Amino acid sequence: MEEKKNRLQTLYDDFESDAAPYKTEAACGKGCAFCCSDAGSIHITTLEGLVIRDRVGRLPRSRQVAVKKTLAADMKLREHEKPSACPFLMKNRACMIYAWRPLVCRRIYSLKVCSRDQHPVLSRQVMAMGDEAIRALQQLDDSGYSGHLSFILHMLDTPAFISTYLAGEYRPESVMVFGKTHGILINRLMGQAGENFRP
Numbered sequence: 106m107e108e109k110k111n112r113l114q115t116l117y118d119d120f121e122s123d124a125a126p127y128k129t130e131a132a133c134g135k136g137c138a139f140c141c142s143d144a145g146s147i148h149i150t151t152l153e154g155l156v157i158r159d160r161v162g163r164l165p166r167s168r169q170v171a172v173k174k175t176l177a178a179d180m181k182l183r184e185h186e187k188p189s190a191c192p193f194l195m196k197n198r199a200c201m202i203y204a205w206r207p208l209v210c211r212r213i214y215s216l217k218v219c220s221r222d223q224h225p226v227l228s229r230q231v232m233a234m235g236d237e238a239i240r241a242l243q244q245l246d247d248s249g250y251s252g253h254l255s256f257i258l259h260m261l262d263t264p265a266f267i268s269t270y271l272a273g274e275y276r277p278e279s280v281m282v283f284g285k286t287h288g289i290l291i292n293r294l295m296g297q298a299g300e301n302f303r304p
């Protein structure tokens with residue numbers, strides 16, 4: 106799994122360097138968290154979730170407890186199809202896990218300043234690069250799954266699931282019930298179908 110985590114970091118680095126020339130036109134600035142506060146589904150893979158989980162586990166205990174509460178609240182809201190800001194968006198409108206944020210967040214930036222009436226204007230080229238990187242990521246994490254961030258982190262916090270996943274075993278039947286009700290995708294099948302997810 107450490108090898109996979111290293112390859113994930115390389116994938117992030119390659120994507121950032123390929124997208125950098127396009128991002129010079131971005132209107133996004135520090136403190137603008139339109140995409141994070143008006144967040145649709147924030148789809149991540151289990152491998153990305155594992156890295157985020159490790160990082161959360163290094164926070165002071167009190168912050169870990171606060172993050173868990175926010176994640177649980179997000180999960181509940183989304184189960185009732187209610188809007189919810191990203192659980193990692195802090196009060197100062199910065200991302201708590203910026204260095205480890207998932208690929209779906211890395212590929213989204215706007216060419217125009219966002220507002221209630223102006224939704225993000227995305228770069229087609231960067232979205233296409235992001236699609237390709239996500240396909241590569243799903244192939245890398247081919248015994249894993251994709252889904253909304255708090256759902257994937259919940260799965261990783263389930264002892265039976267994490268032990269199967271860390272052992273590299275592929276047992277989709279074990280997540281079938283939760284998967285069906287929470288829109289969880291099987292990476293291996295997505296890769297075979299040449300499909301992808303979009304937030």
Ligand code: SF4
Nearest residue numbers: 141191193194200210
């Ligand atoms: S992980 Fe960070 S960048 Fe992504 S939606 Fe959440 S706060 Fe925003």
